[in-house]
Amino acid sequence: MTQSRQIAEPNGDAPAVETRSNGSLQAKFRKTQAAHEPPFVLDAEFDAAPGFNILFGASGAGKTTLLDCVAGIAAPDTGNISLAGRVLFNSAQAINLPMAQRRCGYVFQNLALFPHMTVEQNVSYGLAHLPNTDRHQRTHAILQAFRVPHLAQHSVREISGGESQRVAVARTLVTDPEVLLLDEPMAGLDSPTKSKIIDDLRQWNQAHRIPILYVTHSREEVFALGERVLVLDAGNIVADGTPHEVMTAPIHETVAQLIGFENIFDAVVDAVHPARGTMTCRVAGEGGVLMLETPLVRGGVGSALRVGIRAGDILLATAPPIGLSARNVIPGRIKSLEQRDVIVSARVKCRVEMEAHLTLAARDSLQLEPGKEVWLVIKTHSCHLMQK
Amino acid sequence: MAIDWQTLWLTLELAVTVSVILLIVGLPIAYWIAFSRWRWKFLVEALVALPIVIPPTVLGFYVLVALGPRSPLGRWWISLTGHTLAFTFSGLVIGSVLYSLPFAVQPFASSFAGVDRKLLAASATLGASPLRTFVRVIAPLSIPGLITGTALSFAHTMGEFGVVLMVGGNIPGITRTVSIDIYDRVQASDYSGANQTSLFLLILCFALLAIVYGFNRKAWMIHPVK
Numbered sequence: 001m002t003q004s005r006q007i008a009e010p011n012g013d014a015p016a017v018e019t020r021s022n023g024s025l026q027a028k029f030r031k032t033q034a035a036h037e038p039p040f041v042l043d044a045e046f047d048a049a050p051g052f053n054i055l056f057g058a059s060g061a062g063k064t065t066l067l068d069c070v071a072g073i074a075a076p077d078t079g080n081i082s083l084a085g086r087v088l089f090n091s092a093q094a095i096n097l098p099m100a101q102r103r104c105g106y107v108f109q110n111l112a113l114f115p116h117m118t119v120e121q122n123v124s125y126g127l128a129h130l131p132n133t134d135r136h137q138r139t140h141a142i143l144q145a146f147r148v149p150h151l152a153q154h155s156v157r158e159i160s161g162g163e164s165q166r167v168a169v170a171r172t173l174v175t176d177p178e179v180l181l182l183d184e185p186m187a188g189l190d191s192p193t194k195s196k197i198i199d200d201l202r203q204w205n206q207a208h209r210i211p212i213l214y215v216t217h218s219r220e221e222v223f224a225l226g227e228r229v230l231v232l233d234a235g236n237i238v239a240d241g242t243p244h245e246v247m248t249a250p251i252h253e254t255v256a257q258l259i260g261f262e263n264i265f266d267a268v269v270d271a272v273h274p275a276r277g278t279m280t281c282r283v284a285g286e287g288g289v290l291m292l293e294t295p296l297v298r299g300g301v302g303s304a305l306r307v308g309i310r311a312g313d314i315l316l317a318t319a320p321p322i323g324l325s326a327r328n329v330i331p332g333r334i335k336s337l338e339q340r341d342v343i344v345s346a347r348v349k350c351r352v353e354m355e356a357h358l359t360l361a362a363r364d365s366l367q368l369e370p371g372k373e374v375w376l377v378i379k380t381h382s383c384h385l386m387q388k
Numbered sequence: 389m390a391i392d393w394q395t396l397w398l399t400l401e402l403a404v405t406v407s408v409i410l411l412i413v414g415l416p417i418a419y420w421i422a423f424s425r426w427r428w429k430f431l432v433e434a435l436v437a438l439p440i441v442i443p444p445t446v447l448g449f450y451v452l453v454a455l456g457p458r459s460p461l462g463r464w465w466i467s468l469t470g471h472t473l474a475f476t477f478s479g480l481v482i483g484s485v486l487y488s489l490p491f492a493v494q495p496f497a498s499s500f501a502g503v504d505r506k507l508l509a510a511s512a513t514l515g516a517s518p519l520r521t522f523v524r525v526i527a528p529l530s531i532p533g534l535i536t537g538t539a540l541s542f543a544h545t546m547g548e549f550g551v552v553l554m555v556g557g558n559i560p561g562i563t564r565t566v567s568i569d570i571y572d573r574v575q576a577s578d579y580s581g582a583n584q585t586s587l588f589l590l591i592l593c594f595a596l597l598a599i600v601y602g603f604n605r606k607a608w609m610i611h612p613v614k
Contacts, residue, residue: 073509099512112510116528125524126514175514 022084024049025179025211029079029089031069033062033235042066042076042235048179048211052202052225054243055215057232063215064109066232067181070213071106072099084178105177107185111168113156119143119167120152126175142174146200162193169197173204180205180212186221198225261308261384262355269303272296278327278380281307285352293327294383306386313382314356316346317375318366328378330354334370337363344368348376391585392569399565402477403545406484410492410541411534413485418496418537419522437490444487448554451483455555475557483555484545491540499533500526539600543593 028045042062046053055063068074070081072088075096081089083104088097114122124139143149146166151159156167165185172180186194205212214225222229222243229246231239239246267281274296283290292307299305321329332350339345344363346356354376358368368374421433439447455473456462465473473479503526511521527534549567556563558572566589573582 071509071513099509100515100517102513104513106510106513108506108510110504110506112504112506114507114510114525125511125516128516128520171514 025083027081029076031076040235046230050209050211051227052212052214054222054225054229055213056222056229061232062235063232064183067183071104072102103178105172106181107168107172109183111164119154123171123174138174142170146170162189178210182214184215262311263309265307267307269301283352287351290351292383293380297385308384311355311357315377316356320375326377326379330376334372336370391588394561395564395566395569403542405481406545407538407542409485411538414492414496418493421497422500436493439487440490444550448551451555455479477562480556480563483551487551488541488544491544492537495533495537499530503529546593
């Protein structure tokens, strides 16, 4: 039937025939979410190769809708989705494969374990087509691989969050899906538990090599998992590349906000220093003009861009520092100090206003208080440049 | 003789038959109501709910007409069996099933609709057909609703009067139910007999419902719907 057909590319901008399936997930589609508040249009185009593909974005960016379209829970308005050479959805040919035939493993945000079944019944649920002995054998093999064989006879109501997570992943993977969709599966787990599960998942995928679409809004997870990250903002993929590529300059401003730059300023390139690999940017603030030395990016003198600086990348000194490698030393005065858990957020007035983070110990030993004169120290490479 | 055991037995037989039929017929209707995205679905819902509000005599009248020799259904039945459906136990069952339909379908449908949609999606992505999803996921998680719907249709049939009178007449051993028996006794000024039968019916229905709801409460704790 439809499965053997090749992918038709309605727009001529991609190769007309994409036979290089090699297990990847290829998608190009639009989906209007009218019922969503606020309404938005998901416009996705990507090619996810086997391995971890991180879908990163704020809540409401369309991450779950994207996964739902791949799995067949939602149908795009137009476009096509194919998996390992099989057409899952094609609006032009009116193909919309039912969920049960897509071979898409989906681990939902709430895990969706069947509450009235044991762990073993949950995991073997997708193996109904196999003879009893095979089913039993594969169920136990995967429970072993995800380190929960001892829970087989437990009700899923009795097990912990981390264990539920493992069971949900095992239940999905035991069916040998051709793509794995993970919707913020680790939300609410502590980091050690999370990284152990990820390790087991990585191990499993080394043997199976399928594309994994991993939705998260945690920056740490992007860097920890990243082979590749797609940044989704208001329904559009705004950045695509390795975490290093995507998270370093020059980048889209929404990415910057997502990954947490507390300080973002409008700036104009004042001078370029190709020999040093840097340039000087002029930042206009209420109290005057601030010159910042930043990495060199394309765009000449006079071009407008934005500078993002993480509050945690700024050093504070109570005397003018000397003999530093950092190129930016900015005098200022502390406006306010606010304690958040174990860090102190200092707002410093220095022509512009900047937020810097320091530890409680640093605050006490430097005897910082509002009104105190300080010097901010910022490395050139802590200044991240973004397109405006 | 205070209680007419034959009448009581017939009433129980009717109530059990109707409950079983409604459990079978009600499931697909409830499934459709819970999951269909048809834009005119509300019309079907209104139709199913109709027996709650229309006078039983109106429903009984139309059922009687439909079962009679002038309707296609009635003629077909006569050509098949040689006698009319009206004033028979089978006719009574048909009328009672229609009359109690909402009492079964509504609890079924609301418990189906209450099952977390993610569980249904999970089942489908794991390769299960809609039927398998229903049998393994939706139905087991809807047990409280299934029990409630069946109990309500049982109790409702036990106490029905108007439809039975219209469709069944009052034939001892065939269509004469307890509620009609009570009515007859009152007509005959046999107040003590009416009281005994009424009291018996009251206690029986209360006990049945108490048992069912007690069990239901436990079932609810084992399978919370959300």
